[in-house]
Amino acid sequence: MKGEVSDVTATDVTATDGTDAEGRPKRSIAARLTTVLAALLVLLVLTVPYDFGRLSPAGFVRIPLEALLVVALLLALPSRGSRLVATLAGVALGLLGLLKLLDLGFSASLSRAFDPVLDWALVDEGFAFLSESYSRPAAVGAAITLAVLVVGLPALVTLSMRRLRRLVVRHRTGTTRVVAALVVVWVACAAFNVRVVEGVPVADTSATTLANGHGFQVRLRLDDRETFGALIEADKFGDTPGDQLLTALRGKNVVVAFVESYGRDAVEDPEFAPQVGAVLDRGTSALGAAGFAAQSGFLTSPTFGGGSWLAHDTLLSGLWIDNDQRHRTLLASDRMTLNGAFRRAGWQTVGVMPAVTKAWPEGSFFGYDRFYNAKTLAYGGPKFSFGTPPDQYTLASWQRLEQAKRDGNVMTELALVSSHAPWTPVPPLLDWADVGDGAVYRAAGAGRSDDKRRNTAQIRADYRKSIEYTLDTLVSYVRTYGDDDLVFIFLGDHQPAAVITGENASRDVPISIITRDRTVLDRISGWGWQDGLKPGPQAPVWRMDAFRDRFLTAFGP
Numbered sequence: 001m002k003g004e005v006s007d008v009t010a011t012d013v014t015a016t017d018g019t020d021a022e023g024r025p026k027r028s029i030a031a032r033l034t035t036v037l038a039a040l041l042v043l044l045v046l047t048v049p050y051d052f053g054r055l056s057p058a059g060f061v062r063i064p065l066e067a068l069l070v071v072a073l074l075l076a077l078p079s080r081g082s083r084l085v086a087t088l089a090g091v092a093l094g095l096l097g098l099l100k101l102l103d104l105g106f107s108a109s110l111s112r113a114f115d116p117v118l119d120w121a122l123v124d125e126g127f128a129f130l131s132e133s134y135s136r137p138a139a140v141g142a143a144i145t146l147a148v149l150v151v152g153l154p155a156l157v158t159l160s161m162r163r164l165r166r167l168v169v170r171h172r173t174g175t176t177r178v179v180a181a182l183v184v185v186w187v188a189c190a191a192f193n194v195r196v197v198e199g200v201p202v203a204d205t206s207a208t209t210l211a212n213g214h215g216f217q218v219r220l221r222l223d224d225r226e227t228f229g230a231l232i233e234a235d236k237f238g239d240t241p242g243d244q245l246l247t248a249l250r251g252k253n254v255v256v257a258f259v260e261s262y263g264r265d266a267v268e269d270p271e272f273a274p275q276v277g278a279v280l281d282r283g284t285s286a287l288g289a290a291g292f293a294a295q296s297g298f299l300t301s302p303t304f305g306g307g308s309w310l311a312h313d314t315l316l317s318g319l320w321i322d323n324d325q326r327h328r329t330l331l332a333s334d335r336m337t338l339n340g341a342f343r344r345a346g347w348q349t350v351g352v353m354p355a356v357t358k359a360w361p362e363g364s365f366f367g368y369d370r371f372y373n374a375k376t377l378a379y380g381g382p383k384f385s386f387g388t389p390p391d392q393y394t395l396a397s398w399q400r401l402e403q404a405k406r407d408g409n410v411m412t413e414l415a416l417v418s419s420h421a422p423w424t425p426v427p428p429l430l431d432w433a434d435v436g437d438g439a440v441y442r443a444a445g446a447g448r449s450d451d452k453r454r455n456t457a458q459i460r461a462d463y464r465k466s467i468e469y470t471l472d473t474l475v476s477y478v479r480t481y482g483d484d485d486l487v488f489i490f491l492g493d494h495q496p497a498a499v500i501t502g503e504n505a506s507r508d509v510p511i512s513i514i515t516r517d518r519t520v521l522d523r524i525s526g527w528g529w530q531d532g533l534k535p536g537p538q539a540p541v542w543r544m545d546a547f548r549d550r551f552l553t554a555f556g557p
Helices: 002-006 009-019 024-047 065-074 079-110 119-133 136-170 172-191 206-233 266-267 274-289 309-318 325-331 338-345 361-365 389-399 439-443 456-480 519-523 546-554
Strands: 195-197 252-261 293-300 348-352 370-372 411-414 486-492 508-515 541-543
Touching: 002 519, 024 079, 024 136, 024 348, 065 079, 065 136, 065 172, 065 206, 079 136, 079 206, 079 309, 119 136, 136 172, 206 325, 206 439, 252 309, 252 456, 252 519, 266 508, 266 519, 274 293, 274 348, 293 546, 309 325, 309 338, 325 361, 338 348, 338 411, 338 546, 348 389, 370 389, 370 439, 389 411, 389 456, 411 456, 456 486, 508 519, 541 546
Parallel strands: 252 411, 252 486, 293 541, 348 370, 348 411
Antiparallel strands: 293 508, 486 508
C-alpha cells in the first residue's frame, strides 16, 4: 500500500487535495483572481470616458478622486458602517456605469449626451430601427443585452465593492499608505494640470462632474416647460388673416421635401464633396436647360445623427425643437405651422411620409388635408435601407395619387428616406414609366444587401451613394414633372451620425429652392442665398427655426 501511495504524481495530488503544483490552495487562487476582476471592474467604471471622442487607452490613465474618498470612508468607519457605504457606493457606481454607457452610445450616434428625462422614448425608436434595418432577432438581441446590462451592471459593481471592502479592512495599514500616496500624487497632478490625453486630467473628478451635469440637465428640462410654453404663444403670425398670408405664391404648387441625413458634410467633406458636388452641379445645369433656376443656403438643425421629427417641427413651427419634451408640448398646442399658414391661406395640404408604419399623432397637429404613409403608398417591392420604399417610388406614387390630379393651390410636405442609416442597399434610378407598384425592384434583384459587416470606409461610401441617389432622383423628378407653377424646396433634416462626419461636426444642412418663376427668387434676393443647388462655404447660415418667419415675410403682402 505504501509503495502505491509513493507512486502518486504531483499532478494526481493537485487533482485530489485541492492545491496547485506548488502547493497553493486552488480556492485561494480563484479568490485572488475574483478580487482582481472586481477591482478592474470598479476602476473601469470610474475611469472610462463618457465622450466617444476621448475613448482611447490613454484616456483611462486617471486617478479618480471619488475612489480615494470612498476608500478613506471604508477605513474610517466601523464594520457595519463600512458595509453600508460599500453597498451604497456599489449601487451608485453601477448606475454611473450605465449612464456612461448611454452617454457613449449617444455621443457616437447623435453627438450629444444622454438625456435622463427625455431619451427613454428613443428606446422604441431604436428597436424599430434595428428591426427594419437589420432584422427583428437583431433588435430582440440588442433589447435583451440592454436589459441584462441595466440589471447586471449595478449588481456586479455592488458585489465588487463589497468584496473590495473586505480587502481594504483586512489590509488596513497597507491600504492607508497607498491611499495617502495617491492623494499626494492626485494633488500634484491637479496643481500642474497633468494630462495624458487632451481634455482628460489625470487628477480625475469626472464621476462627480458627470452626475452634476446630468442633475443640472434634469433641472433645465423641468424649467423649460414653462419657458417653452411662453415661446409658443409669442407668434407674430398667429393672428394673421389668411388673405394676408403667402400672397406672392398664389397659384403655386409648393413642395417642402426633407432629405434624410443630407448634411453640410455631404457638400464639403473632401471624401464626399467631389461626387456629391458633381451631382449638384450637373443637376443645376440640367434644371437650367429645362427653364428652372435654383438658389441655396444653409440652416442649422436642432438635431444631429437622428431625431428627424425635431427638424420637421422646427422648420414648420418656427420654434427651436431640440428635444422630445418640446416636441410633445408643441403637439399639444395650437401653434400655426408653415403648412398651417398655407392651409389658412387657401391651399390644400398634403403629407407624404413613407417611413410611418403605425399610428402617428403628429398628423392631427399638422392637420394635412390628405396624408400618405407606408400603407397608403402601397409599395409592392423589396425593402431598402430603413425598411422603406425607394425615394423614386415615393415621388412617383405622390405624382400619381396627388400631383396628376391637382386642382388649385397645393402645399406638400415630403420625407425622402433612402439616405437613412444604414445606407445600404442603395436603389437604382429607373425610368419613371417603369416604377409601377415597385415590383420592378424585386425583379431586378435590388433591395438585398450582400454585406452586413461593413467597415467604416464602406459605410461612408454607402452614405455618399445614398445622398447621390436621392439628389439625382429629385432633379430627375423636377425635370420630368415640373411645370411653371412648381416651387420645390428641399433641405436636409440633420447631419448623419458621427461615424460619417467624425467628431465635432457642425449641425448645418443645405437648403435649396427650385422654380421657373424668377419673381419667386426675386422675393428672397435679400436672403443672400447662392445660385445653384450647391451652397458654397460663404453661403449664409440661419438657425432652422428662423425659416418659417422669413418665408412668411418674404412671400407676404
